Amino acid sequence: MNRAGLRRTAGLLALAVVPVAVLAVFFVLPVVGMLGRGLWPGGSFDPSGALEVLTRERTARVLAFTLTTSAAGTAGSLLLGLPTAWVLHRLAVPGARLLRALLLVPFVLPTVVVGVAFRELLGEAGPLGFLGLDGTPVAVVLALVFFNVAVVVRAVGAAWESLDPRPAEAAAALGATPWQVWWTVTLPALRPAVVSAASVVFLFCATAFGVVLTLGGLRYATVETEIYLLTTSLLDLEGAAALSVLQLLVVAVLLGLAQRLRATADPRARRTSPRPRAVRRSDAPALVVTGLALLLAAVPIATLVLGSLRTADGYGLDNYLALQTRGSSGALAVPVTEALAVSLRTAVDATWMSVLLGLLVAVVVTQRSRGRLERTVRSGLDAFFMLPLGVSAVTLGFGLLVTLDSGLLDLRSSPLLVPVAQALVALPLVVRTLAPVLASVDPRQRQAAASLGAGPLRSLLVVDLPVVWKPLLAAAGFAFAVSLGEFGATAFLFREEAPTVPVVIVRLLGRPGEGNYGMALAAAVVLAAVTALVVLAVERLRVPSVGAF
Amino acid sequence: MLQVQGLSVAYDGVDAVVDVDLSVPAGEVLAVLGPSGCGKSTLLRAVAGLEPPRTGRVIADGEDVTGVPTHRRGFALMFQDGQLFGHLSVARNVGYPLRLRRRPAAEVAERVDELLRLVGLSGYADRLPSTLSGGEQQRVALARALAVRPRLLLLDEPLSALDAGLRERLAGDLRQILASAGTTAVLVTHDHEEAFAVADRMALLRAGRVVQTGKVADVWRAPADADAALFLGYARVLTGHPAYAVLAAGGLVDAPAVALRRSALRVAGPAEPTRLRGTVLTAAATPELARLQVDVEGIGRLDAVSPAEALPAPGSTVRLVVDPARLAPLPHAERRPA
Numbered sequence: 044m045n046r047a048g049l050r051r052t053a054g055l056l057a058l059a060v061v062p063v064a065v066l067a068v069f070f071v072l073p074v075v076g077m078l079g080r081g082l083w084p085g086g087s088f089d090p091s092g093a094l095e096v097l098t099r100e101r102t103a104r105v106l107a108f109t110l111t112t113s114a115a116g117t118a119g120s121l122l123l124g125l126p127t128a129w130v131l132h133r134l135a136v137p138g139a140r141l142l143r144a145l146l147l148v149p150f151v152l153p154t155v156v157v158g159v160a161f162r163e164l165l166g167e168a169g170p171l172g173f174l175g176l177d178g179t180p181v182a183v184v185l186a187l188v189f190f191n192v193a194v195v196v197r198a199v200g201a202a203w204e205s206l207d208p209r210p211a212e213a214a215a216a217l218g219a220t221p222w223q224v225w226w227t228v229t230l231p232a233l234r235p236a237v238v239s240a241a242s243v244v245f246l247f248c249a250t251a252f253g254v255v256l257t258l259g260g261l262r263y264a265t266v267e268t269e270i271y272l273l274t275t276s277l278l279d280l281e282g283a284a285a286l287s288v289l290q291l292l293v294v295a296v297l298l299g300l301a302q303r304l305r306a307t308a309d310p311r312a313r314r315t316s317p318r319p320r321a322v323r324r325s326d327a328p329a330l331v332v333t334g335l336a337l338l339l340a341a342v343p344i345a346t347l348v349l350g351s352l353r354t355a356d357g358y359g360l361d362n363y364l365a366l367q368t369r370g371s372s373g374a375l376a377v378p379v380t381e382a383l384a385v386s387l388r389t390a391v392d393a394t395w396m397s398v399l400l401g402l403l404v405a406v407v408v409t410q411r412s413r414g415r416l417e418r419t420v421r422s423g424l425d426a427f428f429m430l431p432l433g434v435s436a437v438t439l440g441f442g443l444l445v446t447l448d449s450g451l452l453d454l455r456s457s458p459l460l461v462p463v464a465q466a467l468v469a470l471p472l473v474v475r476t477l478a479p480v481l482a483s484v485d486p487r488q489r490q491a492a493a494s495l496g497a498g499p500l501r502s503l504l505v506v507d508l509p510v511v512w513k514p515l516l517a518a519a520g521f522a523f524a525v526s527l528g529e530f531g532a533t534a535f536l537f538r539e540e541a542p543t544v545p546v547v548i549v550r551l552l553g554r555p556g557e558g559n560y561g562m563a564l565a566a567a568v569v570l571a572a573v574t575a576l577v578v579l580a581v582e583r584l585r586v587p588s589v590g591a592f
Numbered sequence: 593m594l595q596v597q598g599l600s601v602a603y604d605g606v607d608a609v610v611d612v613d614l615s616v617p618a619g620e621v622l623a624v625l626g627p628s629g630c631g632k633s634t635l636l637r638a639v640a641g642l643e644p645p646r647t648g649r650v651i652a653d654g655e656d657v658t659g660v661p662t663h664r665r666g667f668a669l670m671f672q673d674g675q676l677f678g679h680l681s682v683a684r685n686v687g688y689p690l691r692l693r694r695r696p697a698a699e700v701a702e703r704v705d706e707l708l709r710l711v712g713l714s715g716y717a718d719r720l721p722s723t724l725s726g727g728e729q730q731r732v733a734l735a736r737a738l739a740v741r742p743r744l745l746l747l748d749e750p751l752s753a754l755d756a757g758l759r760e761r762l763a764g765d766l767r768q769i770l771a772s773a774g775t776t777a778v779l780v781t782h783d784h785e786e787a788f789a790v791a792d793r794m795a796l797l798r799a800g801r802v803v804q805t806g807k808v809a810d811v812w813r814a815p816a817d818a819d820a821a822l823f824l825g826y827a828r829v830l831t832g833h834p835a836y837a838v839l840a841a842g843g844l845v846d847a848p849a850v851a852l853r854r855s856a857l858r859v860a861g862p863a864e865p866t867r868l869r870g871t872v873l874t875a876a877a878t879p880e881l882a883r884l885q886v887d888v889e890g891i892g893r894l895d896a897v898s899p900a901e902a903l904p905a906p907g908s909t910v911r912l913v914v915d916p917a918r919l920a921p922l923p924h925a926e927r928r929p930a
Contacts, residue, residue, distance in 0.1 A: 209675050212642050215662040216669030217689040218740065224663075227688070231679045 052417055059407045059424055062400045066428065066470075069463050073442025074287075074434055080445060081284015093285035102269075102286070109265040112180060112255075113248035116187030120244045123188065123339065124195025125237070126332035132200035134326060135319040142337065143196070144582035148575045149340050150193035151521070153528030155545045156567040158257025159552065160343035161186045163350040163564065170346060180263055186254045189343060191244040192336050198243070202236035221325070242297050243432075249293065250435050252531040253545070257552070266290050267531075271437045287438045298429055344571065351564035362558075362565035370551055370559050376539055379547055379566050386527055386543040386570070392462035393469060393526035398519045400466065401473030404428045408474070409481040432471035436531025439464060444535045458541065464532040469522040476518040477511070484510055513584045520581035524574045544570045593618040593776045594639070594744055599648030601631070601638045608634040610800040612648070616744075616778060616793070621770055623791030623808070624780040627823065631800035632780040636746050639778065640669045652744060668742035672749040674733035676721035682708070682732050683717035689740045707735040710769060727758045734766070738773055745770070745777040751786050763789035784824050788812070796820050817924050821851035827895055828852045831925040834891040839921060841867045842914035847921035852894070854883065856918040859898035860911040868912040870894070872904045886910060 082090050096102055127146070131139045149157065163169055165177040165185075176182045206229070214228045215221075230237075252267045259265070264272060266286050273283040322330070354361040366379040375382075408425040431439070443464055484507055492502035530545040537546050544566055551563035596614040600607055608631040616622045626632045637643040639650055641662035649658045657665050668689070676685050683704050690700045708714050711731040721729055730750060737745055750766065751759045767790045770777055781787055787794055787808065794811045796804040804816040815821035818829040828851070830838060835850040860866045870888035875898075882903045884896045896912055904910050 209671055210677060212640075212662070213669060213671055213675040214677075214688070215642070216640050216667060216746070217692065217736065218663050218666070218668075219689075219692050220663050223692055227692075228677060231677075 052420070055407060055410065055417065055420065058403055062403050062407075062428065063424070065400060065463075066430075066467070069443065070431060070434075070439065070467050073444075073446045074291075074438055075442075076446030077438055077442035078284050078287060081281045081287070084281055090285075092281035093288070096279075096282035096285040097289070099282075102282075105264050105266055105269045105286075106289075108180070108263055109249055109267075112183050112187065112265065113245050115184045116191060116248040117241055117245045119184060119188035120191040120195050121237070121241060123332060123336040124192045124240070125199060126329040127192065127336045128196045128200035128203055130326070130329050130333040131196060132204045133319060134329075135321050139319070140582070143200070144579050146193045146196055146336065146340055147578050147582060148193075148344075148571075149189050150191070151524040151528060151574050151578055152190075152344075152571050153530060153545045153548075153567070153574070154190075154251065154253025155257060155530050155548050156347070156528070156571050157186055157190060157343070158254045159548065159563060159567050160347040161189070161254075161258055164343050164346040178258070178262070180259075183255055183258050183263060185339070186258055187248045187251060189339055190251070190254065191247055192339070194244050194247065195240045196336075198240035199233060199236045202233055206232055238300075242300050246294060246297050246432070249297075250290070252435070252437060253549075257549075267435050267437055270435060270441075271531075271534075274437070274441050283438075283441070287435065290435055290438075294434065298426070298432065347564060347571070348568055351561065351568045353561065362561035363569075365558060365562050366565055366569070368562075370554065370556075370562055375542075375547060375550060377542065379544070379562065379569075382542050382544050382547040382566075383569065383573075385541045386545075387573075389462050389465065389543055390523045390526040392459065393465035393529075394519050394523045396462060396466035397469040397473050397522040397526075398515065401470055401477055401518060401522075402515065404470070404474050405477035405481050409478050428474055429471050431467045436464075436468055436529070437535075439467065440532035440535030443532070458538070461533055461536050461538075461543070462526070464536055465526040465529045466522070468529055468532060469525040472525060473518040473522050476521060477514055480511055480514045481507070517581045517584045520577050520584075524577045524581075527570060527574050527577075593653060594778065595649075595651040596635075596639065597649045597651065599635070599638060599650065600646045601634050601643050602646045603634075607646070608800055609638065609645075612797075612800075612802050614778075614795055614802065614805070616776055618776050619774050620793060621767075621775075621777045621779060621791045623787035623794045624778060624797050625784055625787045625794055625823070626780075626782065626797035628782050630797045632782075632797050633748055634800075635797065636669070636748050636778065636780045639744075640667055640746050641665050642669075665744075666742055667744045667746055668737035668740070669746040670730075670733050670737045670748065670750055673726075673753050674721075674729040676729055676732055676736070678721055680721075681717065682713070682719050682721065682724070685721065685732055686735045686739055688736060693740065703739060704735075707739055710738070710773070711735045712765070726754050727762055730754065730762065731765075734769065738769075738775065741773075741775075743776065745775050747777060747779040749781050749783075750779065752781065752783060759783075759786065760789070766790050796823070813920060815851060815920055815922065818849060818851065818922060821920060821922060825853070826851035826920065827854040829922065830891070837868075837891050838894075838914060838919065841912075842916040842919065844916055844919075844921060847923070848925035849922040851920045851922055853918040854895040855881075855897045856915055857886070857888075857894055857896035857912045858915055859884070859896060859902070859904065860913045864911075864913055866911045866913050868914070870896075870910060870912060872906050872908050872910055875903055875906055877903055884910070886912065888912065 081093050082088060084092060130136055131143050136142070161182055162177065165171050165174065165182050167177065176185070210228050210232070211224050214224045219227060249265070250267050251265065252271065255263070255265050255268050256271070259268065266289065270283045270286050270290070273279040273286070351362050352358045352360070369375040369378055404424070408421055408428070410421070443460065447460070488506045489502050492506050497505060528545060530549070533543055533546060534549070537543060542550070548563045548566050548570070551559045551566065594614070594616040596612055599609060599612045601609040612635060614622065624632045624635060634643060638645050641657070641660060645658065649656055651657065652665065677688065680688065686704045686707050687700045690703060704717065705714070708717060711734055713728060713731050713735070716724070716728065716732070721732065724732065734750070751762055754762060763786055770790070779787070779790055791808055794806065794808045795802050796811065796816070798819065804811055804820055812824060815824055815826070821829055829849055830852065831849040835848070836846055838852065839846055839850055857868070868888055870886035873885040873887055873893065875882055875884050877900055879900070881900050882898045884898060884904065886894055886896045888894050898904060898910070
């Protein structure tokens with residue numbers, strides 16, 4: 044390699060060093076530490092305890108339940124999501140933008156809130172209580188679909204929107220019926236987006252924590268909740284480690300698959316955004332499905348709001364007023380309002396961290412590579428930074444708890460630990476929002492700026508900044524929303540005197556008392572409202588890659 | 593075969609195609625010629641059923657197909673850039689319309705072979721479209737469009753994405769392939785040479801309206817107005833006295849205006865009688881002839897040609913003769929008659 048090549052690679056590594064170091068200390072180390080506790084009990088390698096867990100009958104049941112609910116959740120998300128993507132991205136539906144934004148709200152709603160909303164909806168006293176779905180796997184699957192429809196609509200819708208309509212027209216002109224056009228032209232063109240959306244949804248379903256914990260209870264556990272149960276209640280670290288390894292393997296395979304199939308359109312290709320087509324009568328089935336998807340998104344939220352307004356004697360704002368208290372029979376260490384302040388402060392910290400890291404990562408992975416070594420390094424880094432997407436937040440949280448208590452890295456009492464963990468959870472989403480935008484900047488624009496006498500900084504200001512500032516803002520909003528709702532890792536790391544709102548909600552749900560339950564619902568509504576506002580603001584920025592993986 | 597009656601198409605309330613009447617007899621090729629943005633692609637899409645017309649009818653073989661969806665019209669549409677399906681091989685692209693109609697595999701294979709031979713691409717069956725050149729892709733697209741013997745073939749600028757030499761060669765091939773298949777076709781293009789090379793009849797479209805129709809040679813010889821003439825490749829339009837002087841020099845009857853090709857005036861041989869004289873302003877040699885700009889006495893600046901080997905020097909005086917086959921008298925003096 045010549046000197047210029049060496050310098051390029053050195054520059055690449057210099058940019059990468061901060062995010063790599065952060066990820067190594069706050070992600071790899073804890074996860075490895077957590078696995079080490081299980082596989083090296085008493086200091087020497089002894090996987091027998093861990094292997095024993097895998098042969099337990101309950102483990103097989105947990106695994107089977109995880110796979111079936113994830114598969115069902117994925118199938119349901121696709122069934123609802125594909126027609127909805129078509130309707131909201133290709134048809135001239137009035138208010139399509141607002142509806143797309145509303146569908147995104149469930150995706151960022153705190154998992155705990157979703158769990159509460161579904162229990163409120165399906166519980167004995169709830170409007171759909173007569174279905175008898177409360178505490179059944181169907182409820183879990185419904186909640187998973189509720190969450191993930193937005194992922195399918197986003198990912199596939201974005202691909203669909205920029206899909207050139209002419210091949211489909213060419214097929215129609217050659218005599219293909221609309222159904223034949225879909226099977227022979229449109230679906231093959233969308234397949235990468237569909238498969239990658241499906242694998243990401245499967246991943247989210249398989250690692251879902253808050254929803255399953257609140258809806259499935261002890262009877263229906265997934266691998267993720269089982270890890271939580273084994274570590275916190277049963278203190279069976281070997282079992283937890285074994286399950287973590289198992290989950291990590293499955294996730295790594297899925298991520299690899301998603302990575303391979305992810306639509307990698309040529310960023311320099313001309314994007315055609317065809318004008319939305321007027322609605323025809325033949326679109327009725329798709330419109331009905333879209334209506335169902337919107338209902339599924341709206342009804343649980345509406346039920347939640349209604350429940351929060353219910354008081355001992357009719358309806359009122361009592362539950363909201365009670366948010367200034369610590370709940371009945373001293374359920375909480377601090378009032379909910381203070382927890383909200385903590386949540387907002389934490390989210391601000393997590394946001395700047397993840398955006399800073401995400402921007403560095405996005406710059407590193409999107410610079411055009413010269414030479415094979417550079418390309419290998421880049422794609423390796425790209426995969427590395429996607430890891431937090433797949434590793435169980437519970438594993439991460441617990442790992443941080445057990446590894447960061449030694450000497451140098453005693454950060455357990457630091458107020459920055461929770462934001463750091465949340466920033467890592469949000470990091471893949473930030474990268475996925477920014478990377479396509481940076482990649483879409485034609486490098487010749489920078490070369491043109493350079494040839495006109497602009498230095499590297501100047502050309503960054505002139506060429507990249509105008510393109511990137513909106514996605515950057517959108518990514519920040521998205522990270523903020525994710526941080527507000529994060530529960531899996533936070534559940535381990537929060538400090539008693541500074542809990543976040545999701546933590547408080549779970550705490551309230553765990554304490555008996557009508558007042559506490561009402562307060563939990565009210566807190567959930569407040570959290571959902573803040574999150575929804577942030578997401579709607581982000582949606583106004585109209586960045587297509589937000590929420591598309 | 594095809595009749596278009598009073599067809600109008602509007603985008604967002606703005607008319608792109610206005611009250612167009614066309615008719616194409618079976619087996620003929622009609623070229624719709626117009627500058628970009630004149631609505632010719634919209635017209636073609638409306639005929640194909642891809643755009644709903646605001647008013648008017650499309651009639652094929654006496655049957656009104658205006659409300660019939662695209663895939664039931666029995667037409668085939670070939671796009672400017674072919675629109676081959678990238679995930680299918682050449683043979684599967686060509687066989688696509690046959691498989692849609694559930695023809696037996698053996699018949700499909702046979703017909704695909706035949707079509708690839710027709711377009712001169714035998715042996716390309718297993719290639720993917722992305723490995724073909726632009727011209728080869730267009731040939732495959734043509735074979736695919738012809739596969740089910742459509743009653744009408746619609747061609748949207750089929751050659752304009754190609755470079756000049758290839759375009760010329762492929763235009764000849766296209767003409768021959770359409771003739772040997774006996775296909776009725778409508779071709780839209782902005783390139784008058786493409787229209788001449790491929791079509792039997794021509795319709796000039798401007799701002800969404802048809803301004804002239806007729807046999808290609810007739811339209812060419814007698815453009816309807818000055819804009820039509822300029823669009824058909826005439827270099828200059830003269831009116832008033834200069835028009836009269838040029839027409840008289842060519843031995844033609846008087847007309848309000850005349851359109852001249854660049855080669856309408858030629859430097860006269862020593863023995864040729866002529867009425868026109870001028871001073872050479874510029875002279876440029878090309879491999880075949882010399883192109884001059886001459887300040888012609890009593891007329892003004894005009895284009896002229898001379899044999900390449902006798903390049904007159906700028907400033908010299910030349911005598912000029914008019915070639916009546918290379919000019920067209922026009923019925924109106926104003927540029928854009930109402």
